[in-house]
Amino acid sequence: MKPSRTFRHGGIRVEIGCDWEQKKTVQNAFLPNGAVILLKQHTGRQARCVVRRGEYVREGMVIGRADGPLSANVHASIPGIVRDIRVTALPEGGQAEAVVIALEGSFDRLGRREERYLWSSMGCNEILATIRDKGVVDTEEPGLPLFDILSEKKDIELLFVNAIESEPYLKAEACLLRDKGEEVMDGVAILRKVLSPKRTILASSGERPENLPLAREGAPAEEAEIEYFDLEPIYPQDMPRQLLEAVSGQKQGDALFIRPSTAYAVHEAVVHGKPMVERYVSIAGGALKRPEVLKARIGTPIGDLIEECGGFLGPPARLVLRGALRGHSVHDLDVPVTKTTSAVIALDSEEVGFLWRSPCIRCGRCAKACPERLDPDMLFRLVERGLTSRALGLGLGSCTACGACSYICPARVPLVAAFSAELRTLADAIGDGDSSGGDQGRIR
């Protein structure tokens, strides 16, 4: 076993939110009585709605067709009647249509024997078509459709399966790798067939390799070539450049980074013909009675999941989706789970802590925490005064909005909020109409 490694510069050790564990096997969440399925759970344009109000939809039926590049199919996660098709606000900003399905009728898949296709006899194009058909997207925000990633990348250097949860509260990827290791590795094998990477790396933290599905007895030869790295879960140890630096010391490379949940979705789609209608969600936070990882159907309102975890201990101070450091806060419990909802976090007021902003004392903690070696303090002063070009000269463009600077700041200066707002304005100014502009970081 190789010793724990990490990236070179910056990073923070987050102490909050790491004190829970998911010991038992992940359970299926209760099926929701009504599912709200967003037609935009991916980067590109929202999917074109192909159902009408009052129509009966079967489990796994296409309800939204991909509309152009970077768009993806959306499927019904439960059988039932389409009650409504309405425009709703997305947690990350913007609006999209959503199909509201009331649970009714019988299940086509649940409780029945799964189909099984032998992917080794399938051609690459056939696999790609299945992945597109089943609406598989990258399970990390912003949900880049996997078909678009795969058709762009061929013969890459490195396929990186990243099972590290460096943000606090998140456990879903690690649980998935533990519970469904073989399926995940099967998904990785499918991706390797399509991509034919020179190297494949699986990285996680604090796991013993013998517990991982790496070296199974009688495993096919191609599985044996996967290298395992044990990386320190220093935040943000899940960003491409940091991961690459941790395993190879290089800053750039021709690599594809995926999460175990994406590989699992590939396995489900290709082997079982199952569309992407469920995912693992961590439901955590100090305001919850029993934090847990659940396998939830897409479209389940987060309130249902919270209820299944015993409800709130007290009034939550913040309700956050996807991560306490990079996520989005939401203001009600009706927000549905999407393909990229890795977590629902209910923070109590103690965890949110003291938010009163005090003057910056130039303590330099932000610069020490920045994984991109920037000086957030200086950048903030420039951005505040509208001197964007000078801020860009000091490297504002390399800010990944990881939030390490804001986390560590003892004066609670809203550093990353200012940077991401500025970067959004810039990206809008540059790439009007070029919707792929902001997504290069994910597939680089």
Added chain:
Amino acid sequence: MTSGKTLTLGNAPFVFDKRTTSSLMWGVSLSLLPAIAWGFFCFGAPAAIIVCTSILGALVGEAASSALRRRFTLWDGSAFLTGLLVGMAMPPDISPFIPAVAALFATVVVKGAFGGLGTNWMNPALAGIAFALVNWPTEMSRWTLPNRLSDVISVSGATPMGVARTQGGGLAALTSSATDSSVTTALNQGLFSRLGAQLPGGYVDLALGNKSGALGELSGILILAASIVLLARKVIRWEIPASIVVSFALLTWAFGGLVIGDGFFSGDVLFAIFSGSFLLVAFFMAPDPVTSPSSRLGMILYGMGIGTITFLFRAFGSRSEGTAFAVLLMDCSVPAISRLDAAMSRWRASRTPAPNGIDARGRSRAR
């Protein structure tokens, strides 16, 4: 579960490190308590009155200047710390009026007038001390021996550094206490004899604080212990104190002997470090983040400057002490150091490709 309950929204991140500016400030004040307690123990009630009036002066000044800025900043701990540090630098029998005015000057003129915490360019505590040194030079250099060193209360006695300067003899001119001789003997027999070295008498008094001097600066050991705690908890950064101590020690060792007529490389480093306000300034005042550079290179340059200037002041200045003025001088050079930092980070930014696709000139990278 009732739906539709409205919750506060916000920007990421949603969790924070538990430390806030005020908790850092109060932590520093707390760590200085043992050193102050030793001062109270040596000099009794007058020392306590001096420190209290100094803190009071700083708090009044902070309250006044923060009221003018319509902000309430009294409990962020910074004014308390300023008052504490000013009080610690005072001779033990000075009129309490002087530290109060010095602390008031520190918070109103040096800090408040420039916009309060975070915007002052000069270290408030040191500026207050310098204010007192310049305005009341005789009062600020009238020293008494600690009660425990003499049978009579309040015997005047020069500081070890003053003695070394006027009589040119270093520690030899000082009478050492019984504690000193017993500890020195024990150290010499138990430790130094095995290493083939010998510790002369007097250093133990110097380090423990059995000497005359400013009421908070007596015990170098207690100040060092406090700074080790703060360094370990990452409240203060190591770069500035380390570069001050290293540059000052090297210069003293190399050239310190010349001043009293000895040759090169014969300076008394231990004596120089443990006398006067050196340790308190190096570990508690110079690393003030507001007035020091924030990059590692900048901090090391800043610290080396302080160490060098302190040595020059002590060797050739008109007073035996010079640390306060050394830090204030280097505070003036911080803008120049910051410009160097900015040039460094521009250079770094020009070499690193932007991961989110926006390069240094605000253009999107071609695909």
